[in-house]
Amino acid sequence: MAIIFHQQTKEFHLFNNELSYIIEIMDNGQLGNLYYGKKIHDRDSFQHLHEEQKRSMGASHTESSPLLFLEYTKQEYPSYGTGDFRYPAFEIKQENGSRISHFTYVSHTIYSGKKKIEPLPAVYVESEEEADTLEIELYDDMMQTRLILTYTLFTNSPVLTRHAKFVHEGNTEICLTSALSASVDLVDMDYEMVHLSGAWSRERYVKTRKLEHGVQSVHSMRGASSLEHNPFLALKRPETTEFDGEVLGFSLVYSGSFLAQVEVSTHDLTRVSMGIHPNNFEWTLNQGETFQTPELVMVYSNQGLNGMSQTYHQLYRTRLARGYWRDRERPVLLNNWEATYMDFNEDKIITIAKKAKEVGVELFVLDDGWFGTRNDDTQGLGDWFVNTDKLPNGIRGLSEKVEELGMKFGLWIEPEMANKNSDLYRAHPDWLISTPNRLDSFSRTQHVLDYSRKEVVDYIHEMVSKVIRESKISYIKWDMNRYITECYSHGASADEQGKVMHRYILGVYDLYTRLINEFPEILFESCSSGGGRFDPGMLYFAPQTWTSDDSDAIERLKIQYGTSMVYPISSIGAHVSAVPNHQIKRMTPLKTRGNVAYFGAFGYELDLNTLTDEEIEIVREQIAYVKENRKLIHQGRFYRLLSPFENQETAWMVVSLDQSQAIAAYYQSLNYVNASWLRFKLKGLDPNKKYKVTNEYISHEAYGDELMEIGIVIRRKWLNLEGGDFGSLIFNITEKSD
Numbered sequence: 001m002a003i004i005f006h007q008q009t010k011e012f013h014l015f016n017n018e019l020s021y022i023i024e025i026m027d028n029g030q031l032g033n034l035y036y037g038k039k040i041h042d043r044d045s046f047q048h049l050h051e052e053q054k055r056s057m058g059a060s061h062t063e064s065s066p067l068l069f070l071e072y073t074k075q076e077y078p079s080y081g082t083g084d085f086r087y088p089a090f091e092i093k094q095e096n097g098s099r100i101s102h103f104t105y106v107s108h109t110i111y112s113g114k115k116k117i118e119p120l121p122a123v124y125v126e127s128e129e130e131a132d133t134l135e136i137e138l139y140d141d142m143m144q145t146r147l148i149l150t151y152t153l154f155t156n157s158p159v160l161t162r163h164a165k166f167v168h169e170g171n172t173e174i175c176l177t178s179a180l181s182a183s184v185d186l187v188d189m190d191y192e193m194v195h196l197s198g199a200w201s202r203e204r205y206v207k208t209r210k211l212e213h214g215v216q217s218v219h220s221m222r223g224a225s226s227l228e229h230n231p232f233l234a235l236k237r238p239e240t241t242e243f244d245g246e247v248l249g250f251s252l253v254y255s256g257s258f259l260a261q262v263e264v265s266t267h268d269l270t271r272v273s274m275g276i277h278p279n280n281f282e283w284t285l286n287q288g289e290t291f292q293t294p295e296l297v298m299v300y301s302n303q304g305l306n307g308m309s310q311t312y313h314q315l316y317r318t319r320l321a322r323g324y325w326r327d328r329e330r331p332v333l334l335n336n337w338e339a340t341y342m343d344f345n346e347d348k349i350i351t352i353a354k355k356a357k358e359v360g361v362e363l364f365v366l367d368d369g370w371f372g373t374r375n376d377d378t379q380g381l382g383d384w385f386v387n388t389d390k391l392p393n394g395i396r397g398l399s400e401k402v403e404e405l406g407m408k409f410g411l412w413i414e415p416e417m418a419n420k421n422s423d424l425y426r427a428h429p430d431w432l433i434s435t436p437n438r439l440d441s442f443s444r445t446q447h448v449l450d451y452s453r454k455e456v457v458d459y460i461h462e463m464v465s466k467v468i469r470e471s472k473i474s475y476i477k478w479d480m481n482r483y484i485t486e487c488y489s490h491g492a493s494a495d496e497q498g499k500v501m502h503r504y505i506l507g508v509y510d511l512y513t514r515l516i517n518e519f520p521e522i523l524f525e526s527c528s529s530g531g532g533r534f535d536p537g538m539l540y541f542a543p544q545t546w547t548s549d550d551s552d553a554i555e556r557l558k559i560q561y562g563t564s565m566v567y568p569i570s571s572i573g574a575h576v577s578a579v580p581n582h583q584i585k586r587m588t589p590l591k592t593r594g595n596v597a598y599f600g601a602f603g604y605e606l607d608l609n610t611l612t613d614e615e616i617e618i619v620r621e622q623i624a625y626v627k628e629n630r631k632l633i634h635q636g637r638f639y640r641l642l643s644p645f646e647n648q649e650t651a652w653m654v655v656s657l658d659q660s661q662a663i664a665a666y667y668q669s670l671n672y673v674n675a676s677w678l679r680f681k682l683k684g685l686d687p688n689k690k691y692k693v694t695n696e697y698i699s700h701e702a703y704g705d706e707l708m709e710i711g712i713v714i715r716r717k718w719l720n721l722e723g724g725d726f727g728s729l730i731f732n733i734t735e736k737s738d
């Protein structure tokens with residue numbers, strides 16, 4: 001058991017081979033933190049780590065320890081107003097208007113395994129040996145409310161998960177005005193904060209900033225985790241690199257509005273707080289009611305950012321993603337969006353599909369424009385019945401034809417939205433999220449359906465599952481193309497409006513759950529104007545996500561590099577598209593477009609009939625290459641080698657878990673003239689194994705140590721042959737048995 005309670009000193013030590021996390025029950029009954037970091041030996045007492053000191057203006061909340069000033073104390077789930085003036089983990093408004101609370105330790109349980117928190121998504125275990133869990137129960141006598149803090153420590157990886165639950169037992173109503181998932185206090189501020197930020201078509205750029213006194217945060221108040229900020233942050237030491245040094249990762253398993261905040265006190269204590277964004281959040285609890293927060297997944301690494309990412313990849317690919325497709329090889333798909341947009345009919349689609357089949361595509365996906373009066377983006381959303389002008393044989397007829405060609409068929413839906421120009425809106429105008437007597441903001445002329453209402457989810461469920469039932473559908477791309485504005489539910493009372501944002505996301509999870517239960521073999525790909533909801537919550541339901549609407553290979557280097565900070569390669573939807581690229585008008589070599597998309601859930605986003613014979617040959621080779629290597633790429637260990645945020649070069653590689661095989665990719669953005677020699681150093685190989693390194697230019701042998709210490713000698717002329725600007729090289733590395 002990796003969780004020990006030291007009765008005498010009232011300390012919990014959670015540890016595995018890599019990390020230690022020490023909690024104490026303080027003199028005032030609240031929970032303090034004594035340490036979070038690299039694994040240390042267990043001992044009976046860590047009390048000397050608890051620091052108290054007389055400080056002017058300090059306020060103590062207990063007579064027995066007059067120097068226990070909460071403001072200077074590291075805590076587990078702090079409240080505001082009893083001496084701690086930093087941002088709290090939660091706040092509860094009580095009947096008399098007070099917001100002061102005092103939760104003290106009552107009991108705890110330690111058990112093997114990990115419990116689910118459904119309907120919320122969370123990481124899971126497959127056997128009890130994989131993790132141990134500590135539940136600590138605290139109680140506030142005045143409110144008569146229980147608070148249960150849950151910690152799960154994975155046995156064989158540096159992963160600690162946390163969430164909180166409030167159980168109200170008192171007979172007067174209370175209102176949670178903030179209930180974050182966790183708060184983590186650290187003893188110094190010598191960190192840099194790494195986060196993933198951007199906007200439409202440039203999602204998840206890696207940003208790094210030094211911590212300063214005060215608050216630094218990223219957040220979403222958009223009703224979705226968002227294109228702008230990802231529900232993730234890491235704290236790394238200034239000297240930490242991709243491969244060395246300490247990193248603390250924090251990733252929230254949630255798809256709605258969130259806050260990820262770091263507050264540094266002027267005594268240099270660092271507080272990380274993460275959870276549902278308190279703005280627009282008010283959760284009333286009556287007697288017997290409970291509130292469960294989403295889960296925070298903390299990863300400890302002393303092997304730099306790559307070490308952290310590899311832990312997240314392994315965990316999220318195998319213990320967050322679920323179901324039929326979790327470990328299966330993902331089909332090579334072709335999506336018609338950039339090929340036709342909404343301008344298609346059955347003949348056009350079949351012509352595109354036939355060519356796709358010819359070169360080896362396994363799944364054809366029909367994107368937006370197939371339903372209602374959806375000829376442009378001003379109408380039809382919400383009417384999930386086929387447009388027979390475009391598709392006279394319906395989705396059923398089309399899907400059968402595609403299957404007859406020898407491919408699977410996939411379909412795009414955007415089930416959370418409606419256009420006002422739709423039968424759905426005309427029949428149920430109160431089903432949109434909108435504030436009475438106020439203007440509904442416009443965004444792509446569409447509006448958000450009120451998924452906080454069960455009847456709305458029921459209705460959409462019925463419509464969508466009918467389409468799936470009646471046709472041959474193997475894949476669903478679930479899109480979501482606008483944020484929530486004028487947040488208000490016409491189905492909720494005035495005092496329940498603060499629940500709408502969270503209930504909305506629970507409604508989304510509910511529809512996913514129903515569809516997955518009904519159609520367990522369907523592969524879901526989540527999407528939100530590209531990567532607007534690329535978050536761990538979605539990964540629980542959909543094992544892959546359309547990463548970005550920017551399909552340009554060179555733009556994708558940054559996007560995929562940033563996304564790989566947390567998310568496994570198998571989840572990163574990546575397609576080869578046409579040139580000039582539709583988003584940025586750039587011309588890139590077809591081979592480079594493939595070489596970038598290989599490191600994701602691979603597909604095409606163009607009409608292959610427009611390519612030359614020579615290009616079609618390249619496409620054939622690309623598809624054959626993916627089929628041969630997708631298992632290695634998706635299930636191997638991924639290493640970021642050179643950052644596109646620093647130079648004109650990007651490189652990454654993947655190594656099989658047994659270190660017998662690897663693929664390394666080197667990409668050049670702009671070319672250099674008369675440049676220096678180029679050595680491309682690899683990682684993750686076995687130094688003592690002999691490998692064969694091959695591509696179209698080389699074929700030689702080398703030990704792993706040579707490939708990692710000296711690297712592969714790259715001739716600039718190869719890059720010129722690959723196009724110069726935007727050229728790229730793939731190296732196949734296979735263990736050579738003597």
Ligand code: DGJ
Nearest residue numbers: 337367368527529530549
């Ligand atoms: C946004 C998505 O990201 C695109 O791939 C495409 O599906 C469009 N929506 C369709 O409206």
